[in-house]
Amino acid sequence: MLLLSPRGALLSVYCPQIFLILSSGSYLALSSVVALGANIICNKIPGLAPRQRAICQSRPDAIIVIGEGAQMGINECQYQFRFGRWNCSALGEKTVFGQELRVGSREAAFTYAITAAGVAHAVTAACSQGNLSNCGCDREKQGYYNQAEGWKWGGCSADVRYGIDFSRRFVDAREIKKNARRLMNLHNNEAGRKVLEERMKLECKCHGVSGSCTTKTCWTTLPKFREVGHMLKEKYNAAVQVEVVRASRLRQPTFLRIKQLRSYQKPMETDLVYIEKSPNYCEEDAATGSVGTQGRLCNRTSLGADGCDTMCCGRGYNTHQYTKVWQCNCKFHWCCFVKCNTCSERTEVFTCK
Ligand SMILES: *[C@@H]1O[C@H](CO)[C@@H](O)[C@H](O)[C@H]1NC(C)=O
Ligand SMILES: *[C@@H]1O[C@H](CO)[C@@H](O)[C@H](O)[C@H]1NC(C)=O
Numbered sequence: 001m002l003l004l005s006p007r008g009a010l011l012s013v014y015c016p017q018i019f020l021i022l023s024s025g026s027y028l029a030l031s032s033v034v035a036l037g038a039n040i041i042c043n044k045i046p047g048l049a050p051r052q053r054a055i056c057q058s059r060p061d062a063i064i065v066i067g068e069g070a071q072m073g074i075n076e077c078q079y080q081f082r083f084g085r086w087n088c089s090a091l092g093e094k095t096v097f098g099q100e101l102r103v104g105s106r107e108a109a110f111t112y113a114i115t116a117a118g119v120a121h122a123v124t125a126a127c128s129q130g131n132l133s134n135c136g137c138d139r140e141k142q143g144y145y146n147q148a149e150g151w152k153w154g155g156c157s158a159d160v161r162y163g164i165d166f167s168r169r170f171v172d173a174r175e176i177k178k179n180a181r182r183l184m185n186l187h188n189n190e191a192g193r194k195v196l197e198e199r200m201k202l203e204c205k206c207h208g209v210s211g212s213c214t215t216k217t218c219w220t221t222l223p224k225f226r227e228v229g230h231m232l233k234e235k236y237n238a239a240v241q242v243e244v245v246r247a248s249r250l251r252q253p254t255f256l257r258i259k260q261l262r263s264y265q266k267p268m269e270t271d272l273v274y275i276e277k278s279p280n281y282c283e284e285d286a287a288t289g290s291v292g293t294q295g296r297l298c299n300r301t302s303l304g305a306d307g308c309d310t311m312c313c314g315r316g317y318n319t320h321q322y323t324k325v326w327q328c329n330c331k332f333h334w335c336c337f338v339k340c341n342t343c344s345e346r347t348e349v350f351t352c353k
């Protein structure tokens with residue numbers, strides 16, 4: 001993974017002096033980064049499209065938050081797919097958004113959606129906490145009274161539209177090729193952001209003597225990112241295969257429609273879409289970006305995707321035995337010490353051949 005996790009890790013590769021400043025963990029460092037020249041940093045981050053580099057140069061404070069958002073997306077992807085043959089790893093070119101899958105599969109769809117949502121989430125959160133210039137709380141939701149429901153907007157409403165717009169400008173800017181994959185990626189980016197937007201929450205607080213709620217103020221908050229991850233995992237399970245329609249005179253890919261006989265339907269906004277079937281992810285394969293399952297932990301008794309039969313694709317598994325040791329049966333003695341026994345257990349783990 002490339003950008004900044006833990007904060008400064010990437011920069012440390014390129015600019016040790018910046019790392020020293022950033023590793024103090026303070027956002028004060030950002031002004032120092034600006035002083036050192038956004039040019040230096042932005043030119044050295046690999047895999048940025050020209051428009052992304054321009055955004056990086058004009059908003060060096062945002063690039064750190066973008067990196068954290070992309071990393072949050074990758075972490076969530078690894079969590080959601082921890083029991084799968086595909087565990088969110090890929091061979092191939094490293095970018096800000098991790099490594100990219102070459103095949104336009106439903107797995108690629110998931111990674112695009114989750115990183116676009118991650119960037120929107122991180123930018124929105126940073127705005128609410130006053131960590132970014134040019135944004136803050138949602139100003140449209142201030143002071144307005146909701147007569148029908150008897151509450152008014154108060155506190156700090158998360159400005160998710162700003163975060164989404166920022167994600168759209170930055171994440172979508174990497175789609176520079178005019179091909180079917182571009183349409184697929186843009187659709188999935190948008191689906192991820194839409195799912196985030198739909199999970200925004202309303203929080204309220206009552207005011208008045210002993211909680212009598214004579215007045216009530218409400219504000220919008222971001223959902224936990226885990227919730228977005230679960231939702232997108234469901235979308236992944238129900239992902240829709242699409243094909244590209246070349247409608248213009250130049251026969252350029254123009255829009256996507258659901259791939260079915262005699263279907264002229266477009267996918268829904270929040271559908272994850274894919275244009276190619278997934279490889280089985282059993283073996284390492286540079287052509288598909290699959291890293292294979294050799295060496296993966298598997299569960300000998302599970303019948304699910306993490307079971308050794310499925311995970312190891314019939315190649316069999318190795319058994320590793322070890323002894324787990326821990327303190328047990330601890331008793332408190334008067335006065336004052338604790339005495340424990342040492343317990344141990346032989347344990348086995350299994351890894352794919
Ligand atoms: C905002 O900045 C503070 C102080 O540096 C930091 O602790 C916090 O994690 C940041 N919040 C976000 C959402 O980036
Ligand atoms: C995913 O699987 C690969 C291949 O077995 C392994 O090298 C990698 O560490 C795994 N990643 C995670 C996050 O578990």
Ligand SMILES: *[C@@H]1O[C@H](CO)[C@@H](O)[C@H](O)[C@H]1NC(C)=O
Nearest residue numbers: 298299300301302303304307
């Ligand atoms: C293996 O799978 C079984 C059955 O699904 C489950 O009960 C058990 O807890 C799993 N073991 C590990 C180590 O995850």
